[in-house]
Amino acid sequence: MAVFTVVNETDLAHWMRHYDLGDVVDFRGIPSGIENSNFFLTTTRGAYVLTIFEKLTAEQLPFYLELMRHLAHHGVPVPDPMPRHDGALFGMLHGKPAAIVTKLPGQAELAPAAEHCAEVGQMLARMHLAGREFKPYLPNLRSLPWWQETVPQVLPFLSDSQRELATSELAHQSAFFASADYAALPGGPCHCDLFRDNVLFAPAAPGTNHTVRLGGFFDFYFAGCDKWLFDVAVTVNDWCVDLASGRLDDARANAMLRAYQTVRPFTPEERRHWADMLRAGAYRFWVSRLYDFYLPRAAEMLKPHDPTHFERILRDRLAGVAPLTASSPCN
Template identity: 55%
Template sequence: MAVYTEVPFAEAAALLERLNLGTLTELRGIQGGIENTNYFVTSEREGQTVEHVLTVFERLGFEHLPFYLHLMKHLATHGVPVPEPAADARGEILHTVQGKPAAVVDKLRGASELAPGAAHCAAVGALLARMHLVGRDFDRQQPNLRGLPWWNETVPVVLPFLAPEQAALLRAELAYQNHIAEGSAYKALPRGPIHADLFRDNVMFDGEAVSGFFDFYFAGVDTWLFDLAVCLNDWCVRHGGERDGEPVPELQQAFLNAYEGVRPLTAAERTLLPALLRAGALRFWLSRLWDLHLPREAALLKPHDPGHFERVLRARLPLAAPTRPAETAAA
């Protein structure tokens, strides 16, 4: 989360008043992430302090956002712990701030767990499966906007910034993923709304219990297996050090066992999991390359390291290449 749009205190206060969320007392920009402008908003309502998150959407337009917000509403209504969008007197949950689309959602209790153990992974795996099942009767459709068509469009844009070895890997993996997507087994995989970005910093815990999933603004209809692979590539790999990006088998098994305790994988999903793990790594290596080399201005911005997901991808290849990436070529 970064701050691209400076929101005046008075405008935020007026929005909270329209939403019947009380009198604004504090507006604080959130640092971290790279897609949208986010603020913690604190208000006083009927003698109590209330906290929400205000998001101003920088890349997403009014045409895409109803899917994300109504998906969150659907999940919350069916007992999946996610932030519920606040509605105005007319029932609208998509608002406007500084001429841009915006939403205000509940602030989840607890904290993220950036060094998860097996119990954390199991808790997330079980809730992810439950979320997939609950989403089956969600009646809106929108593709994963960072799926294969976006990869095909974006790879040529980032290639000039890469060293030859990196460029060769990126081209080869994109060709492989296009091949996988053309197969009948892939086309038959179970699908539905997915989070598509359920990293460790998008989950809150009270102890070892999950208090909620948040940041659904990459969600879309795609294979549930891709959603699972994205999680395994963040929750169940090493972060930092000489073995950065390597899978941690005991964490991956805990995550998978808990997921399958709620929704068993099909035979085709088991077969294609290695390919989708590579797809998940490719997607985030590519998006981080894009954000690093083609950045937008922001008042608060910490770009993520693309090299981490290059290492994750290399570790997921059948004959893993050395896990340390080549130096990125100068722009």
Template identity: 60%
Template sequence: MAVFTPVSDSDAHALLSRYSLGELVSLRGITAGIENTNYFLTTTQGEYVLTIFEVLTFEQLPFYIELMHHLAEQGIPVPEPQTDCDGRRIGELHGKPCAIVTRLNGGYEPDPSARHCTLAGETLARTHLAGQSFGIRQPNLRGLAWWQATIPQVLPFLNSQQAELIQAVLREQTEFAQTSTYQQLPSGPAHCDLFRDNVLFDGTFEDPRMGGFIDFYFAGCDTWLFDVAVSVNDWCINRHDGSFNTEKLNAWLSAYAAVRPFTDAETAAWPFMLQAAALRFWVSRLYDFFLPRPAQTLKPHDPTHFERVLMARRANAPALAG
């Protein structure tokens, strides 16, 4: 979402000529984030988001674009990819793949209440169930194999205690992935990055309405429990130390379980999944911080945040309520 690739008005005019979305009114870059280039694109027919993919390839993109299209058709509030005049939903700009999707109403809530957590948990469960009928399969590209390949690259930047911690958790996660408990976990298409800034709310703080889930470009087929763990590790914590806010956590998990009840295997796996979710983002933030790509606007996140979250999960993993 940082602006890696500049897009001019003339570029946007040329791209829009391939669609039936009206004429360009305005184009504004979105500076938050670190993975793709995003612009708010306003036309005479509506509000859209233009994304240029800096890492994902033309071969990888159908999973993400078609998943959003599938979920939108199932009534899940997600950005709907637009189809061009040739029937394609993946375009090309400056030699890179791109897509235009609808812009959802609302904004993200930086300090969500238990009510926000309830709406997010319920919608994620509905998203998981709707994704069961999606036909394309692609693994989570930031899953275990990526951790195994990336941790050796960031080790030189860590002190001895950090290196010991990250390697110990990786060993445990590698071993757990081979267990029968892990193999029994329900799985399917998962968002894998459902932080609070990837969920939009309409309405008021006291009476929020779900606007929708955005930024599916880290999605992949994974255990649904991992998706839940990623979410609550951001939505339901005390940010100063990574510990859980019990009220928010219970609201989130109860709302999810009311739509899709957790299994016995998921209950047993919960402590491992909470650590896996923290490890994944500690690793990616370490990589982005110490080995960044060039960009016009790049704001890497603080990697020590998820180090604290991981340590909190190892010290205390609450039971899977719901």
């Protein structure tokens, strides 16, 4: 069970004094956490999630919680952090920052169809536009500077072909990031990690034509300010691929990209550099998984993800992806 910090009844009773959320009805650990300790919390006022942040510090946390609160208050279905009596969105529990957020409805869909991808694409565009008014700034901490720092550390563990791929792609991305076209790409707050297990779907409302209904996006703790196209590429690289080969599934990718563009059409620069950004999205997760696999932190408690999955995706994107167009999104 991935609950790293235990919370007993006494701890919880003391913690809840800081909130006006009613009486506790049920409290239990969530076994699927990877970075944090998470608990389902049901009170007489509603359903919530209590999170104890095992790695994020009290100085880092405000950006993420304030972004979630901003998005929730602008009609984007994300967990809404609950303020304490003093107005703060988090406090310290067992010496670690902790917060209570609203619980989203639904379950993750780990085998998505085109209709799931369309729902995600449309809401992702709405989230990007809603974030334009968000003033705090934090860069994506797993972007180019982190790649440049991390790749030399993992190179000794790689085969010759992997080292060539890692170094050549870093050079390509460094040049791309320095280009005028990259500077012209629109951006703002991004989720940066919108994988299938970070989205929930609820049953469709009766009497509608929809077969699925988006419950919401969660786990914003890798979020940061980046190019919106990077966020789209990261999402497509997870939701719209054949997991065995890493190849794009055209039906799902087209559904997601068309739905996104009904809310925010892509710019000419975005359409030209779709392949570059798909490569950037794949590279980011290949590098991070290589790092976690070969250089795990001393206190790491869970088995790291297999890095070869994103190596396959990156090699597939290098084989060729046509630029985006308004009428034919991915081919």
